[in-house]
Amino acid sequence: EAQVTQNPRYLITVTGKKLTVTCSQNMNHEYMSWYRQDPGLGLRQIYYSMNVEVTDKGDVPEGYKVSRKEKRNFPLILESPSPNQTSLYFCASGQGASDTQYFGPGTRLTVL
């Protein structure tokens, strides 16, 4: 089944404790992206990647890191999480930015 998977689905952590949210897709897509969803703000793009070893900032990259060492995986790293990073996070993949994006099920992160 073609899909985007994220882990964990739920995470509660404390300020400053490094964490990684994994994202994997099995559709051989070149484009992958991370978004955060906050009430009243829609989805805002954090980082995106056009291919292996090629990543770039979206609109809200501060406090996040990403890497793309393999085509199928695109982990999101929070080196020192803060409460304002409490949000619902989505990973997506597609053939390109101006093409259909397939979203994962989301990761609900709470930073205390």
Add this chain to the structure above:
Amino acid sequence: GENVEQHPSTLSVQEGDSAVIKCTYSDSASNYFPWYKQELGKGPQLIIDIRSNVGEKKDQRIAVTLNKTAKHFSLHITETQPEDSAVYFCAASKDNFNKFYFGSGTKLNVKP
């Protein structure tokens, strides 16, 4: 960067009625406009999209119209059903730019 505005934020209709959601965008170079439906607890899913070389596109009960001059596009759902109840997002992007911009979302409630 691009700014996408979406209205209304909430919309309540009676089953069988039509629903219209409107979005405006600021960057005249944007040329890809998808609409996503997000059901509770799930990631957004593409329901229809349109490119700037087309003025209207239909898929059964769903249609999207695009007015490039006015820089706005709309989602039309006819003969609404309770299963249409969800949050709908519009978005915009452009070729070779790789960033993706979402509206703030519309919560549609279809009353039986």
